[in-house]
Amino acid sequence: MNTPIKSGSSWYTRGQLAKAANVGIETVRFYEQQGLLPKPVRSSSGYRQYTGDSLKRLLFIQHAKALGFSLGEIKDLLSLRVNSNCSCKEVKTFAEEKVRDIRSKIRGLRKMQGVLERLIRACRGKGPTSECPILEALDS
Numbered sequence: 001m002n003t004p005i006k007s008g009s010s011w012y013t014r015g016q017l018a019k020a021a022n023v024g025i026e027t028v029r030f031y032e033q034q035g036l037l038p039k040p041v042r043s044s045s046g047y048r049q050y051t052g053d054s055l056k057r058l059l060f061i062q063h064a065k066a067l068g069f070s071l072g073e074i075k076d077l078l079s080l081r082v083n084s085n086c087s088c089k090e091v092k093t094f095a096e097e098k099v100r101d102i103r104s105k106i107r108g109l110r111k112m113q114g115v116l117e118r119l120i121r122a123c124r125g126k127g128p129t130s131e132c133p134i135l136e137a138l139d140s
Contacts, residue, residue, distance in 0.1 A: 012050040012054065017050045020055055021055060021058040021059055021062060023058065036071065036075060036078065037054060037057060037061075038054070060078070061074055061078075068098065069098060076094065077091070115137075
């Protein structure tokens, strides 16, 4: 669902904000607790009121998560985003570090895959589990 981002004097409740960003209400609450989303103002009747900027920030968080950034890294990105002393070069460096981290994880996953594939080839798939090469390898 593509909900238009409200601006100006328009407000979202927590439920509306969650729905607009396609996340759960608990996610919005959690991000507030973690300092990723600012605490909303309250209406005279006590309802939380979020702005279009809150939605933009929430969507930013979701996009960054989809690219593999941790919540801690997202906090750092958000800080870079609002720090007028930072340049695009610093953001690029941050992203390059993330790519190096992802490549390292991929190498590790490929290594695990190779080991498991060798164990699978070594296993006949017959006989008692006490003679299973996969279980034996995990035991050692």
